[in-house]
Amino acid sequence: MHSIIGLFGLLGGLSLCSAAPAQNITSDVYFYGDSPAVYPSPEGTGTGSWATAYEKAKALVAQLTDEEKVNLTAGVSSTTGCSGVIAAIPRVNFPGLCVSDASNGLRGTDYVNGWSSGIHVGASWNRTLAHQRAVYMGQEFHRKGVNLLLGPVVGPLGRVAEGGRNWEGFSNDPYLTGALVYETVQGVQSSGVGVSTKHYIGNEQETNRNPGVEDGVEIASVSSNIDDQTIHELYLWPFQDAVRAGSVAIMCSYERINNSYACQNSKTLNGLLKTELGFQGYVITDWGAQHGGIASANAGLDMVMPESTLWGANLTTAIANGTMEASRLDDMVTRILATWYQLNQDTDFPAPGVGMPASAYSEHQAVIGTSSDEKGTLLDSAIEGHVLVKNTNNALPLQPSRLVSVFGYDAKIPDAFDLTFTFLSSSPPIQNSTLYVGGGSGANSPAYVIAPLNAIQQQAYQDSTAVLWDVSSQDPDVDPTSEACLVFINSFATEGSDRPGLTDEYSDTLVTNVAGKCNNTIVVVHNAGIRLVSDWIDHANVTAVILAHLPGQDTGHALVDILYGRANPSGRLPYTIAKQASDYGTLLHPSEPQTPYGLFPQSDYTEGVYIDYRAFDKQSITPQFEFGFGLSYTTFDYSGLNIQKSNGTTSEYPPSATIQEGGNPHLWDEIVTVTAEVQNSGSVDGAEVAQLYVGIPNGPIRQLRGFEKVLIASGQTVQVSFSLNRRDLSTWSVEAQQWQLQSGTYQVYVGRSSRDLPLTGEFTL
Ligand SMILES: *[C@@H]1O[C@H](CO)[C@@H](O)[C@H](O)[C@H]1NC(C)=O
Ligand SMILES: *[C@@H]1O[C@H](CO)[C@@H](O)[C@H](O)[C@H]1NC(C)=O
Ligand SMILES: *[C@@H]1O[C@H](CO)[C@@H](O)[C@H](O)[C@H]1NC(C)=O
Numbered sequence: 001m002h003s004i005i006g007l008f009g010l011l012g013g014l015s016l017c018s019a020a021p022a023q024n025i026t027s028d029v030y031f032y033g034d035s036p037a038v039y040p041s042p043e044g045t046g047t048g049s050w051a052t053a054y055e056k057a058k059a060l061v062a063q064l065t066d067e068e069k070v071n072l073t074a075g076v077s078s079t080t081g082c083s084g085v086i087a088a089i090p091r092v093n094f095p096g097l098c099v100s101d102a103s104n105g106l107r108g109t110d111y112v113n114g115w116s117s118g119i120h121v122g123a124s125w126n127r128t129l130a131h132q133r134a135v136y137m138g139q140e141f142h143r144k145g146v147n148l149l150l151g152p153v154v155g156p157l158g159r160v161a162e163g164g165r166n167w168e169g170f171s172n173d174p175y176l177t178g179a180l181v182y183e184t185v186q187g188v189q190s191s192g193v194g195v196s197t198k199h200y201i202g203n204e205q206e207t208n209r210n211p212g213v214e215d216g217v218e219i220a221s222v223s224s225n226i227d228d229q230t231i232h233e234l235y236l237w238p239f240q241d242a243v244r245a246g247s248v249a250i251m252c253s254y255e256r257i258n259n260s261y262a263c264q265n266s267k268t269l270n271g272l273l274k275t276e277l278g279f280q281g282y283v284i285t286d287w288g289a290q291h292g293g294i295a296s297a298n299a300g301l302d303m304v305m306p307e308s309t310l311w312g313a314n315l316t317t318a319i320a321n322g323t324m325e326a327s328r329l330d331d332m333v334t335r336i337l338a339t340w341y342q343l344n345q346d347t348d349f350p351a352p353g354v355g356m357p358a359s360a361y362s363e364h365q366a367v368i369g370t371s372s373d374e375k376g377t378l379l380d381s382a383i384e385g386h387v388l389v390k391n392t393n394n395a396l397p398l399q400p401s402r403l404v405s406v407f408g409y410d411a412k413i414p415d416a417f418d419l420t421f422t423f424l425s426s427s428p429p430i431q432n433s434t435l436y437v438g439g440g441s442g443a444n445s446p447a448y449v450i451a452p453l454n455a456i457q458q459q460a461y462q463d464s465t466a467v468l469w470d471v472s473s474q475d476p477d478v479d480p481t482s483e484a485c486l487v488f489i490n491s492f493a494t495e496g497s498d499r500p501g502l503t504d505e506y507s508d509t510l511v512t513n514v515a516g517k518c519n520n521t522i523v524v525v526h527n528a529g530i531r532l533v534s535d536w537i538d539h540a541n542v543t544a545v546i547l548a549h550l551p552g553q554d555t556g557h558a559l560v561d562i563l564y565g566r567a568n569p570s571g572r573l574p575y576t577i578a579k580q581a582s583d584y585g586t587l588l589h590p591s592e593p594q595t596p597y598g599l600f601p602q603s604d605y606t607e608g609v610y611i612d613y614r615a616f617d618k619q620s621i622t623p624q625f626e627f628g629f630g631l632s633y634t635t636f637d638y639s640g641l642n643i644q645k646s647n648g649t650t651s652e653y654p655p656s657a658t659i660q661e662g663g664n665p666h667l668w669d670e671i672v673t674v675t676a677e678v679q680n681s682g683s684v685d686g687a688e689v690a691q692l693y694v695g696i697p698n699g700p701i702r703q704l705r706g707f708e709k710v711l712i713a714s715g716q717t718v719q720v721s722f723s724l725n726r727r728d729l730s731t732w733s734v735e736a737q738q739w740q741l742q743s744g745t746y747q748v749y750v751g752r753s754s755r756d757l758p759l760t761g762e763f764t765l
């Protein structure tokens with residue numbers, strides 16, 4: 001059915017015209033659905049930790065003129081290096097705001113670090129690391145006067161295997177992503193810098209993410225058509241954790257959801273975010289993602305970036321003529337200013353964007369963002385996201401006494417790194433130098449880069465051994481006395497386009513060329529997303545393979561620590577690697593506009609929650625390397641599964657409980673605890689990621705619902721414990737509009753990966 005409200009959502013049309021020209025919308029049969037109307041926009045109430053900030057904000061708002069209020073709701077053109085700027089209001093001593101990219105380090109300036117990317121943190125499965133990395137990253141943004149970090153990313157969630165931005169997020173699983181975003185939000189914000197968790201919501205592909213014109217015809221953004229249960233159990237889940245952690249802003253995305261643009265979708269903004277999750281901060285647009293005027297304000301949008309051609313004085317006109325309530329404008333501004341107080345940015349905050357050059361090589365002050373305390377975490381965050389997936393003949397760790405040979409374009413440092421900071425925006429499928437971050441707004445600006453080849457040279461210097469290298473040929477000669485041949489390839493991805501595939505022929509041929517000549521070939525892949533390995537994974541001469549992801553500036557040092565056994569690999573795959581691309585089915589490629597739907601591209605999420613390992617499990621497809629998989633230089637044994645129902649296991653769940661940030665507080669009631677023993681049965685110390693999966697009655701075969709990363713000394717045993725709360729064990733009921741525990745038998749699995757689960761048990765609720 002195509003309701004009037006649906007049309008409003010579609011055209012952004014409560015009053016102001018949409019940015020998109022009139023379109024032929026006579027064909028409602030093409031639409032999967034529309035987005036329910038949820039009005040009015042809930043006002044921020046200042047719940048929980050926000051009370052004082054809201055009081056102060058309200059007092060300040062009371063002093064502002066309408067024009068000043070309006071000015072706080074949209075950016076002005078930036079004369080600093082900030083990605084976006086809210087102008088100062090000197091009359092009330094408000095210095096303005098600087099918001100800047102992004103999730104993996106501050107981009108576009110000097111004297112900051114290039115941190116490991118989201119996917120690398122996901123592969124670390126380490127909450128403490130996620131937290132520490134975020135604290136230090138936040139401190140760098142603080143020193144540069146950045147009020148809001150434009151990240152972290154939890155959407156995309158990796159629905160589309162070729163998705164161009166999957167690497168910016170942590171993983172393809174909502175639970176793992178949620179746990180890591182929680183730590184990231186708290187870490188960054190503990191440094192006094194806000195985050196804008198993004199991209200809300202259903203931003204699962206780059207293809208057609210923005211409206212465009214083809215053959216003179218306006219084409220809308222792709223519509224992510226997501227049913228209510230799927231959005232709760234998958235895509236909203238990590239946003240819920242981010243809101244619970246106090247994320248002061250949420251960035252709405254480019255896509256449409258159920259045919260209504262994300263930045264004017266009243267169901268997702270007013271409904272899910274501000275009502276159900278009780279969000280107290282403000283909604284900020286992605287750059288240029290505003291398509292409706294007053295419609296977007298009424299739908300719950302609070303701030304437009306980089307500038308708004310639709311709001312401005314129109315907001316006050318709309319209030320005067322009754323199309324918008326004055327209280328909505330006050331609420332927008334209250335949310336924005338409350339955030340400024342909540343982070344104590346009203347006291348002791350540097351000038352917005354201090355020391356960030358407005359453009360490459362323009363005059364600017366040298367403001368040091370880095371600090372020597374960060375070094376340990378910077379290196380650890382680079383190490384822990386490496387995933388060892390093959391290791392035969394004791395190939396690793398290396399014990400070279402004479403000579404290693406190094407091959408492949410990915411071993412070397414780029415020819416130049418300059419302050420235009422855009423060199424990584426070249427085209428997929430590969431970057432012709434070592435890949436330590438992906439491209440686009442999620443790229444970063446490293447203080448230096450230690451490429452693998454440089455770090456290996458340094459190791460040879462220390463060991464008094466030798467290195468031979470050829471990092472330009474695809475078919476290099478091999479010294480037959482090499483003890484090991486290290487081949488470096490990568491798999492690039494960038495914002496703005498989806499990846500052309502999950503392999504590339506140039507790199508695969510390079511690997512097989514070396515393996516044909518060297519019986520101890522060790523392959524290192526810097527992969528910005530899923531990378532298939534079937535062309536050479538079973539080659540007898542390929543003795544070890546590391547999926548090295550995107551480690552940031554310490555990439556070479558981190559790798560060499562692993563290669564030489566100073567660090568024991570502890571990363572685990574945060575996604576599934578298939579044997580062949582077709583195993584991802586319809587989720588391999590992004591949705592493309594099709595005739596006759598061309599004007600309004602549709603992406604129907606008919607697979608429900610069955611993405612990544614949930615889909616492989618359901619369809620009984622054997623992956624090459626399953627979600628959660630990764631090797632170590634030691635081995636771990638599991639025993640002693642114990643399942644305990646906690647007090648209050650009952651279905652007591654007051655739906656009327658006062659909503660706190662993150663939703664109904666009873667979602668976090670502990671229902672069941674699970675413990676197990678893990679022994680390090682090998683000869684070296686190492687870290688294991690103990691994983692807990694639950695089969696909820698009538699749900700997917702199993703879903704990750706707990707993990708604990710523990711360092712275990714050789715021969716020692718430790719206990720791991722997992723706390724399962726109400727949300728972990730519930731299914732979203734569309735009918736009841738709440739999470740519900742299921743009656744029946746729950747399956748419990750504990751082990752090393754999603755398919756290597758030595759301990760099994762069950763309980764009944
Ligand atoms: C609009 O829809 C009508 C009715 O289906 C059709 O006849 C017409 O060709 C369409 N116009 C465009 C520009 O697609
Ligand atoms: C999208 O449409 C589906 C199917 O009608 C509905 O279940 C869901 O709540 C809608 N979601 C949004 C955000 O509009
Ligand atoms: C509001 O912003 C406009 C455009 O940047 C500016 O010209 C005007 O002076 C601002 N008004 C106030 C009261 O700050």
Ligand SMILES: *[C@@H]1O[C@H](CO)[C@@H](O)[C@H](O)[C@H]1NC(C)=O
Nearest residue numbers: 126128129380687709710711
């Ligand atoms: C997790 O990360 C922290 C911080 O970098 C590190 O100290 C700790 O050893 C890591 N935990 C494990 C089990 O590897």
Ligand SMILES: *[C@@H]1O[C@H](CO)[C@@H](O)[C@H](O)[C@H]1NC(C)=O
Nearest residue numbers: 016017309310311312313314
């Ligand atoms: C008001 O909206 C119209 C488009 O509807 C736009 O052309 C105009 O620039 C807007 N005014 C301001 C002050 O932003």
Ligand SMILES: *[C@@H]1O[C@H](CO)[C@@H](O)[C@H](O)[C@H]1NC(C)=O
Nearest residue numbers: 015016314315317318321323
């Ligand atoms: C109210 O004001 C807005 C903003 O200028 C304008 O777009 C809209 O058409 C007006 N509506 C009425 C009913 O006057």
Ligand SMILES: *[C@@H]1O[C@H](CO)[C@@H](O)[C@H](O)[C@H]1NC(C)=O
Nearest residue numbers: 409430432433471472473506
């Ligand atoms: C990478 O760069 C080297 C050196 O410039 C060149 O020889 C090689 O062909 C390039 N490889 C690719 C795949 O572009």
Ligand SMILES: *[C@@H]1O[C@H](CO)[C@@H](O)[C@H](O)[C@H]1NC(C)=O
Nearest residue numbers: 515516517518519520540541
């Ligand atoms: C493995 O490497 C050796 C050289 O060490 C070579 O002779 C042999 O042909 C290679 N094996 C394969 C299957 O390519």
Ligand SMILES: *[C@@H]1O[C@H](CO)[C@@H](O)[C@H](O)[C@H]1NC(C)=O
Nearest residue numbers: 393480481482483518519520
């Ligand atoms: C690999 O090749 C080297 C040198 O050619 C040889 O000494 C060694 O035994 C071979 N190793 C295996 C496992 O075949």
Ligand SMILES: *[C@@H]1O[C@H](CO)[C@@H](O)[C@H](O)[C@H]1NC(C)=O
Nearest residue numbers: 644645646647648649650670
């Ligand atoms: C919860 O369980 C603990 C330990 O079994 C017990 O001491 C406590 O009284 C119980 N609390 C409630 C409210 O039942």
